[in-house]
Amino acid sequence: MGWLVLWTVLLAAALGGFAALGSWQVHRMHWKHALIDRVDGFLRAPPVPAPGPDAWPGLRADQDEYRRVELRGVLLDREILVQANTRLGAGFWVMTPLRREDGSLVFVNRGFVDAAHRDPGRRGAAAPAGRVRIEGLLRLSQPGGGFLRNNAPAEGRWYSRDVSAMARSMGLPAVAPYFVDQSTDGEGAAAGVATAEPLRWPVPGLTVVHFRDEHLSYALTWYALAAMTAAAMVYGARLEWRRRRAAGNPS
Template identity: 80%
Template sequence: MALGTWQVHRMHWKHALIARVDGFQHAPPTPAPGADAWSGLRGELDEYRRVALQGVLLNHEILVQANTRLGAGFWVMTPLRRDDGSIVFINRGFVDAEHRDPGRRGETPPAGPIRIEGLLRLSQPGGGFLRSNAPAEGRWYSRDVAAMAQFLGLQPVAPYFVDQSANGAAGIHAPAPRRWPVPGLTVVHFRDAHLSYALTWYALAAMTAAAMVYGARQEWRRRAKGAI
């Protein structure tokens, strides 16, 4: 019964989360948090918020393994230096194995100031499931912004990155759109099976109670026959 009730509470929490993120998706972008707000960022309040920021993309990138609707490949993580000198990593989008070399992607990123719109995502430290990031070997399984900044020798770095939206990059001189990387592939989906879990736990509790009642009745009958 306790586990079923816990799942009900989780269901209400999940529904509130879904409603909050859905509201983010339909709201205009807000300025990306500056250094004075970094310590107050919380996943339940800020993850997937639409943000906008401006700066210069640096001539560095880190490829993080990814699986998208386009298949297996890599996220292209590029540091952007803002006017105040802080660094925010931008997930510029997806490339497949054929286009992991920047020279094979066609148009290069804008060299001057650029405005980015996208979804705020908190850092993903450590690595992937059963796989740790190995920076020295060029193997990245999670978007750990602190580790990426340390590897590239960049500071100060925001504790979040921005998943660039499909139409979320505009240079001051409005460069033509590029094909690779492919932005806008972030999947915003939350599994919501808490009601079925709650019903399962409640059913198990009811079955256990019924079995106890049945066992108690059988024991009472056995003792009653023995007394006769």
């Protein structure tokens, strides 16, 4: 009798767990669909001025990431290369600080360079001088590093765009807690070059905006396991009832 009670309790616990996991995936699915709709709206909307220092504390990934923004200011003659993989292959993002008219600093991802063009002298054109206007996508800082790889500023090895760490390595004062993935050139003209040999480096406009949306399949899997567990409970109960009935003790 004890084993039957234990078996029933274990199956009931598994049933509740599977059902809860399925419901959690449904919740995640609705959240992900809302996120995708919000980002699609950002991408279709005209650019807005990038947030200034007063707005920095209130920035949130689920409300501001991938918003189209514009920046005006002067690009500093300094850069950090962060490892990247794009449709043009492996290489680096070129991260350059921009000083706005109010004195605040924002890192700009000016685009992608391959290993052959990591040296600014081999890119064919210098960074725009003087006051520039840049359009792009707002991205929040990426602290820590990449997958299983930590940033090593002292060695010049960067795997994520951690704006605070980059600012410290350059000796810069406080910078915006976000960076801008540039999608146009310094004059605001479209610049998403995707040829085998781009006309100029770095190549902006290579940001991939994609969100995995497999929550429905996960939910169905968990619900299927819950249904199988419920069926096992019913089957076990029927077997026990038949055994007792055959033994003359149906209660």
